[in-house]
Amino acid sequence: MSAPTTTHGDESHAPAHVAPAHPSVGSLGVDSRKLGVWAFIGSETLFFAALIVIYLINVPVNMARADAQDPKELLGIAFTSILAAILLASSLTMVLALAASKRKDMRQFTIWHLATIGLGLCFLGGQVYEFTHLYEEGLTLSSSMLGTTFFVLTGFHGTHVAIGATWLFATWLKVRKYPDSPENLMDIELAGLYWHFVDLVWVAIFTLIYLI
Amino acid sequence: MAVIERPHGGVATPQAPVSKEYMGWESWLTTVDHKKIGIIYMVAAFIFFLIGGIEALLMRMQLGTPNNTFLSPDVYNQMMTMHGTTMVFLVVMPFNVGLANYIVPLMIGARDMAFPRLNALSVWLFLFGGLMLYFSFMAGGAPAMGWFAYAPLTMKQFSPTFGVDYWIIGLLLTGVASIAGALNFVVTILNMRAPGMSINRMPLFVWMTLITAFLLVFAFPSLTAGQIALFFDRHFETRFFNPAQGGDAILWMHLFWFFGHPEVYILILPTMGIISEVLSTFSRKPIFGYAFVAYSGVSIGFLGFLVWSHHMFAVGLGPLANAFFAAASMLIAIPTGVKIFNWIATMYLGTIDLKTPMYYGIAFVAMFIIGGISGITLASPPVNLQQTDSYYVVAHFHYVLFGGAIFGIFAGLYYWFPKFTGRMYNELLGKIQFWLTFISFNVTFFPMHITGTNGMPRRIYTYEAGMGWDLYNLISTIGSFAMAVGVLVLVWNAITSVRNGAIAPNDPWDGASLEWAVPSPPPAHNFDKTPIVYSRRPLWDIKYPDLDAAHEIGTRAISRRERMEQEMAKMGEQLGEDHIHLPSQTYNPLIVAFGLLVAGFGAIYIATPFAFIASLIGLFIMGVGIVGWVRDSHKDSPYLVSH
Amino acid sequence: MRIPRHLAKLLKAGLLAAAMLSLAACASAVGLDGPASTLNSAGDQARRIEELMAPIFWMGLVVFIIVEGFLVYTVIRFRKRANSGIPAQVHGNTRIEIAWTIAPALIAVVVSVLTFRVQAANAVLPADSLYITAVGHQWWFEFQYPEQGADGQPLLTASDMYIPVGKSVIITLKGADVVHNFWVPKLAGKTYMIPGKVNYMSFTAEQPGVYLAACSEFCGEAHALMRFRVIALPADEFAKWLSQAKVPPVAAAGAGVLNGDPTRGQALFADPKKQCASCHAVDGTAAKGIVGPNLTYFGSRLTLAGGILPNTPENLSRWLHNPGAMKPGNLMGKVITPTWVQGNLTEQDIADIVAYLESMKISVDLPVASK
Numbered sequence A: 001m002s003a004p005t006t007t008h009g010d011e012s013h014a015p016a017h018v019a020p021a022h023p024s025v026g027s028l029g030v031d032s033r034k035l036g037v038w039a040f041i042g043s044e045t046l047f048f049a050a051l052i053v054i055y056l057i058n059v060p061v062n063m064a065r066a067d068a069q070d071p072k073e074l075l076g077i078a079f080t081s082i083l084a085a086i087l088l089a090s091s092l093t094m095v096l097a098l099a100a101s102k103r104k105d106m107r108q109f110t111i112w113h114l115a116t117i118g119l120g121l122c123f124l125g126g127q128v129y130e131f132t133h134l135y136e137e138g139l140t141l142s143s144s145m146l147g148t149t150f151f152v153l154t155g156f157h158g159t160h161v162a163i164g165a166t167w168l169f170a171t172w173l174k175v176r177k178y179p180d181s182p183e184n185l186m187d188i189e190l191a192g193l194y195w196h197f198v199d200l201v202w203v204a205i206f207t208l209i210y211l212i
Numbered sequence B: 001m002a003v004i005e006r007p008h009g010g011v012a013t014p015q016a017p018v019s020k021e022y023m024g025w026e027s028w029l030t031t032v033d034h035k036k037i038g039i040i041y042m043v044a045a046f047i048f049f050l051i052g053g054i055e056a057l058l059m060r061m062q063l064g065t066p067n068n069t070f071l072s073p074d075v076y077n078q079m080m081t082m083h084g085t086t087m088v089f090l091v092v093m094p095f096n097v098g099l100a101n102y103i104v105p106l107m108i109g110a111r112d113m114a115f116p117r118l119n120a121l122s123v124w125l126f127l128f129g130g131l132m133l134y135f136s137f138m139a140g141g142a143p144a145m146g147w148f149a150y151a152p153l154t155m156k157q158f159s160p161t162f163g164v165d166y167w168i169i170g171l172l173l174t175g176v177a178s179i180a181g182a183l184n185f186v187v188t189i190l191n192m193r194a195p196g197m198s199i200n201r202m203p204l205f206v207w208m209t210l211i212t213a214f215l216l217v218f219a220f221p222s223l224t225a226g227q228i229a230l231f232f233d234r235h236f237e238t239r240f241f242n243p244a245q246g247g248d249a250i251l252w253m254h255l256f257w258f259f260g261h262p263e264v265y266i267l268i269l270p271t272m273g274i275i276s277e278v279l280s281t282f283s284r285k286p287i288f289g290y291a292f293v294a295y296s297g298v299s300i301g302f303l304g305f306l307v308w309s310h311h312m313f314a315v316g317l318g319p320l321a322n323a324f325f326a327a328a329s330m331l332i333a334i335p336t337g338v339k340i341f342n343w344i345a346t347m348y349l350g351t352i353d354l355k356t357p358m359y360y361g362i363a364f365v366a367m368f369i370i371g372g373i374s375g376i377t378l379a380s381p382p383v384n385l386q387q388t389d390s391y392y393v394v395a396h397f398h399y400v401l402f403g404g405a406i407f408g409i410f411a412g413l414y415y416w417f418p419k420f421t422g423r424m425y426n427e428l429l430g431k432i433q434f435w436l437t438f439i440s441f442n443v444t445f446f447p448m449h450i451t452g453t454n455g456m457p458r459r460i461y462t463y464e465a466g467m468g469w470d471l472y473n474l475i476s477t478i479g480s481f482a483m484a485v486g487v488l489v490l491v492w493n494a495i496t497s498v499r500n501g502a503i504a505p506n507d508p509w510d511g512a513s514l515e516w517a518v519p520s521p522p523p524a525h526n527f528d529k530t531p532i533v534y535s536r537r538p539l540w541d542i543k544y545p546d547l548d549a550a551h552e553i554g555t556r557a558i559s560r561r562e563r564m565e566q567e568m569a570k571m572g573e574q575l576g577e578d579h580i581h582l583p584s585q586t587y588n589p590l591i592v593a594f595g596l597l598v599a600g601f602g603a604i605y606i607a608t609p610f611a612f613i614a615s616l617i618g619l620f621i622m623g624v625g626i627v628g629w630v631r632d633s634h635k636d637s638p639y640l641v642s643h
Numbered sequence C: 001m002r003i004p005r006h007l008a009k010l011l012k013a014g015l016l017a018a019a020m021l022s023l024a025a026c027a028s029a030v031g032l033d034g035p036a037s038t039l040n041s042a043g044d045q046a047r048r049i050e051e052l053m054a055p056i057f058w059m060g061l062v063v064f065i066i067v068e069g070f071l072v073y074t075v076i077r078f079r080k081r082a083n084s085g086i087p088a089q090v091h092g093n094t095r096i097e098i099a100w101t102i103a104p105a106l107i108a109v110v111v112s113v114l115t116f117r118v119q120a121a122n123a124v125l126p127a128d129s130l131y132i133t134a135v136g137h138q139w140w141f142e143f144q145y146p147e148q149g150a151d152g153q154p155l156l157t158a159s160d161m162y163i164p165v166g167k168s169v170i171i172t173l174k175g176a177d178v179v180h181n182f183w184v185p186k187l188a189g190k191t192y193m194i195p196g197k198v199n200y201m202s203f204t205a206e207q208p209g210v211y212l213a214a215c216s217e218f219c220g221e222a223h224a225l226m227r228f229r230v231i232a233l234p235a236d237e238f239a240k241w242l243s244q245a246k247v248p249p250v251a252a253a254g255a256g257v258l259n260g261d262p263t264r265g266q267a268l269f270a271d272p273k274k275q276c277a278s279c280h281a282v283d284g285t286a287a288k289g290i291v292g293p294n295l296t297y298f299g300s301r302l303t304l305a306g307g308i309l310p311n312t313p314e315n316l317s318r319w320l321h322n323p324g325a326m327k328p329g330n331l332m333g334k335v336i337t338p339t340w341v342q343g344n345l346t347e348q349d350i351a352d353i354v355a356y357l358e359s360m361k362i363s364v365d366l367p368v369a370s371k
């Protein structure tokens, strides 16, 4: 066989674009890593959907039990509204950070990027505070179905926030070390993408579990 | 970084490597080459197949005669659970992943997977997950609960040994591997196609791999969530599945089967892809109804998410729910039927070359029809209530899993054996193995329809005489041992052929897709020049340019070879491939996987001080691996390398 | 030509019957008429399922023959020969594709419609039924007849479920520990017994008989040894059984089986030091345990140890010596170990207990065990 490149077909089917040898932007016209992060987010969505559905199905059914604990009584909306606001604000700062990095405004980028991480940490701190508070009120992993499903769901969300914050931080380190690397924009965008997802999960949790 | 100068006309010769290259066995541990990773997957999966098969043989020994005492009930139950878990999670899935790893990049004209290091991480996580599961035998006993692990039998109260925990953590590791692998396939297939390899020109194996990857991405999280909840129930006294405290045993069933049914299509779709390639190649015809075969795969994947409760007809979900899931299940007969008919039509009017892969391809179709029809009877709720949890179900799923998935895998194994090894397998031994396996497969599993209809429940370690089960069980047992002989012939054929088989040419079967255009086995960089694709059967159309120009619906039959070649030459220049960059070998994925393994052991013994130490050590190892990984990835970045 | 409606109905019924009879004939030819065969129904539910299995089976067979036939024909007809060249490169044909999309769809519709009809018929819980509660335990079946015992209390029994022929029964299904599965192949399909959920099923036995039944969901170590029997009696016989079962038994005087003394056995059974009563109860005595099966009228049970052994004095004696060996993993075997027995029960004690338990009998004419 000669070189594998010779094939035959109709010219109307000639390729619309040409991929580079080691493409980061590939045959779909999207950066590979971005595509990967999107697919990963799809998978994570189903993971959280499962945990949320477990909560939504089991907690009401268990309200009839003698040891039931009422989410309406235990889960304060006021405090978690603040947490939600913090996280939403962090999405905004993330957008600003990305915009700044597009403008190659390193100072602004650093401010907004670190603000995002800071807000994330505030959220985590608030969650730790909320958990201890609930624990003192008698809501634990094993005290009721509410405790079981609530802590596992919000705990896993918190873990994801922590992972997201770490990711953002690592991105910041890299950008700081190589301020004019052409990859920075994509690095920041990916970390930001994940961060927005984590925020959105919180919006879902907040709406479905605290508000309704 | 390995740099290979782009050849000017000649064959690529690797230049002296820039960084240290690992040789020998180390080259396997450090590899990021999709082909080597594919081989690791396949070899490991095959070894697990032998182990799962030995477990099956032990079960068949016990069931050969009534009131047998060869195995104690506890051992039998462990064998039964491990057999099912092994065959599903450690044999068919990884084998398909391994095949796809090897073949898909070649088929789409890529040099590697999109994320080679992630690919290496996946294979090690899969391997460690499997080894961890098997370690349970030495740590107080394997799980004994059946492969779908219904709660509350899995609660600590009823399953006090660590078997269940090994099952959870081991499968979580393989689950992470599967999701990471699936992401990799999604990105690779969507994004790494060679110029001209549009979606509707991809070989059907690539299509089915893509659909499977999406199924994995969306189905696995349900199992993961369930396993995490189960783990919390066992160790932190949560209540998810514990009815005594308000938990819901049925919730586990939903979580499991929402994963579990798509899972069975995860097992079969890639092999349907293999079959589509094999049947077409050995009939010397293009696949009949390419688009219909591809889209029926999509609709099987989609419908696969809507039928999970057909495993739960006896749960008492109510007639309405049951009717819905019954109807949805029967709908799947339609796209599956379309596939079957198209396969037969592909052979019709063809020139059928009866080589061993083709034998298995045809047998796949023949056996899958039987398994599919028994699936349809199971999908009718009233009938199901008599057949569920009986040997009839065991017959059904071995027809689709062995007669389907494993036959498909065997077809693929023989088909691509020359490509993998550079050697031809022994055709006579191949045919002997085929007939042994095909006949004894039916001898083993067909009688199970009868024992099931005769009222034999599944998962029983013993039964009494006189129920009308004795003879058929004995036949099954005899068949299973004949099947073992068949497997040994396969092992023998593989080993001797790798050593002294005839040297394989690039294109032994007169194939149509790009993997046959490169040497057997392919060089590390796969293609000297990125191929440019003008049709669905790129290689075939070069070989027979004037035979079949009308290969795409709506195009005129024309032959303009010369002009085409000119145009392609132009394209090639545009590509400007001065050198081929391949990521360098690295231990880091292995280190990360190992760290996760150690942390996983910590999780299993979470109630002991050992847990803390193990988790710390594990996380530390993982951290080391991740730091190294980041360094590795910097080496791929032209910018960072130059700074 | 239009076929009159009743004729069409008759035709359809005839066709169904023919389908079923021919299936039954095939079935018995391969030995598919065992004592637990699903193709040998004796109850309304199982019969309707059998009537549904038949057309599905034949349709499946037709599909099988056509498709496999075509496959085999193709392979043989178009296999490579010495003179075969490259065949015409056919890529597809949309019209054919549509045809073979519609064909299986039609079959699926027919199967679905037949299915839904049987499903609806089998989902009915008739108003005037006998209620029985069945509870799955690791690894035995408990049966409760609500309000049928003395003073309107539930009547408790285990491993043998008595029902009247020709009258529908509604079974309330519960799981005590893990998921079990209630299956009497000749009478009805399966229903899970799930802890935390209550299920209902209904069936009518159409012929008297002793029907083998088993737990068919994996429920732990001795899942294989979890069985029971349904004893369908003619209505008057059933009434006789019920009226006797209501009344607490009295231990027979004089020597019993195995030269045991039933009266002494009764005292031993209720003696807290001998442990029997901590798990088992016998109505009208001091033994009121609820962990294990209620052993009232044990002498009439067909089997012991959760349906696995014929109820003979010898088997019972063997069981009492070492229950753990006969049914691995069972709860009784964890308490009543051979060492414990040696320290706490003499041979005579065991003989007496056996004599006592076997002496409590209800007299009814059992139907001949079903073939």
Ligand code: HEA
Residues within 6 Å of the ligand: B148, B264, B265, B267, B268, B310, B311, B312, B329, B330, B332, B333, B334, B336, B337, B338, B340, B368, B369, B370, B371, B372, B373, B375, B376, B378, B379, B380, B384, B387, B388, B389, B393, B396, B397, B400, B401, B404, B405, C060, C063, C067, C103, C104, C105, C107, C108
């Ligand atoms: C490779 C894996 C695989 C595949 C492809 C399938 C395919 C199908 N399965 Fe199967 N199934 C399993 C693996 C698989 N199954 C396993 C492992 C279990 C048991 C799990 C456990 O309990 O341990 C199981 C159990 C199972 C059950 C539950 C049984 C029970 O426990 O009660 C049901 C019920 O509906 C079912 C149905 C089906 C159907 C309708 C299909 C359809 O997709 C089949 C469609 C194919 C055809 C119909 C044949 C080809 C079509 C034609 C020739 C067209 C014309 C035909 C007709 C119109 C009939 N399967």
Ligand code: HEA
Residues within 6 Å of the ligand: B049, B050, B051, B052, B053, B054, B056, B057, B059, B060, B080, B081, B083, B084, B085, B087, B088, B091, B092, B145, B146, B147, B148, B394, B398, B401, B402, B405, B406, B444, B458, B459, B460, B461, B476, B480, B483, B484, B485, B487, B488, B491
């Ligand atoms: C792809 C999946 C797959 C495959 C290939 C098989 C293959 C086989 N299976 Fe099964 N099986 C399952 C998936 C599979 N199985 C599942 C999911 C279950 C359900 C489990 C559950 O209920 O939870 C099950 C359950 C199951 C049961 C029911 C157990 C029960 O309900 O109690 C039985 C019983 O006969 C059985 C038998 C067999 C046999 C005889 C083979 C044979 O075909 C095996 C053939 C292979 C060999 C014979 C290996 C040969 C090995 C050698 C020759 C040794 C060589 C040694 C060296 C070189 C060192 N399997």
Ligand code: CUA
Residues within 6 Å of the ligand: C136, C137, C138, C139, C179, C180, C181, C215, C216, C217, C218, C219, C220, C223, C224, C226
């Ligand atoms: Cu109870 Cu199986």
Ligand SMILES: [Cu+2]
Residues within 6 Å of the ligand: B260, B261, B264, B307, B308, B310, B311
């Ligand atoms: Cu299914």
